[in-house]
Amino acid sequence: MNWKLWICVIAGVAVVHIGLFFVIFHLREWGTPYVPPPQPNFEARTIIYVDEKTGEKLETVKEFKVSTKFRDEPAAQPAQ
Secondary structure (H helix, E strand, O other): OOHHHHHHHHHHHHHHHHHHHHHHHHHHHHOOOOOOOOOOOEEEEEEEEEOOOOOOEEEEEEEEEEOOOOOOHHHHOOOO
16 A cells, blocks of 8 residues: 555544544533623723823823622523
8 A cells, every 4th residue: 555545544543533532522511501701800990180281191090990709699500
């Protein structure tokens, strides 16, 4: 047999095995319900104060807000 044919056969067998492994390992996930990810608990804002008369930038305020509530209890329940 030709060496190019052997490479094609080996590549085909490898692709089939990868496909089968993908299907087998993802069968477990197909039965579980979708749980949406929690909403982000971090917020950032920047406020720039400008003098109305001169147009000069007076101050820049950066505000960060972090919530310790990670998710709502009703949203934590899986879909029925």
